Amino acid sequence: MKVCDIVHLLDATFLAGEDLGENEVQSACGADLMSDVLAFVKNKTIMLTGLTNLQVVRTAEMLDVACIVFVRGKKPSDDIIELANKHGIPILSTAHTLYTACGILYANGISGS
């Protein structure tokens, strides 16, 4: 699956990296605890989270995360978008809750990381 397919499934909008819709996605994780994400996440993962701080993008950068999805319509501050653009990490925003967004992706064949 690709990032642009995730946009469609989650009825999401791009907040950063709109040109990276062709990025490949193999798995997903949903977490607000970056410590867990750092310990368990594998490659080419989408990271769904309700946490909006700079360290979400830093964590994604270290892990080569394919795409960050902010749930429940959360809008991150400009410095977060800027950092994601600098490192070529797409950011999506969806109105779904974390639970529902993960459920939609799982039902469409995206496995856990």
Added chain:
Amino acid sequence: MEELRVNEYNLKDIYTIEAGNFVTAGEASSNIKTLLKRLGVNSSKLRNIAIASYEAEINLVIHSKGGQMELLVSPNEVIIKIDDIGPGIENIELAMKEGYSTAPDSIRVMGFGAGMGLSNMRNNADDFKIESKLGEGTHICMKFNI
């Protein structure tokens, strides 16, 4: 801790890490990752190094009174040395245990402090050494074969 023969390394870089600064936290690890990528370290190893480095950097920001990270690169290995100026770890064995953390709630709200950092560093490094003395400081040396 084993003294490194620094002149055998082609590249040496030092990053100062400020205690409690969550805005700049991760910049050193980002620079290290970018640098090693440019040097041609393969992506899987690069990911191990970046994760371990970032965990160490976040630990310095959360727990230490400030410190530094030193990057050493030779054709065969990457070394990251972390030295802080305190407060030191009382019980290293306990601190290494997954799930054990002394981080306050203010850190957990930021998404950290789950007690995974030190064990995650050890899991990602090919060699991991830690020494600490309460009231003095903590010293970590991580080696990665490249």
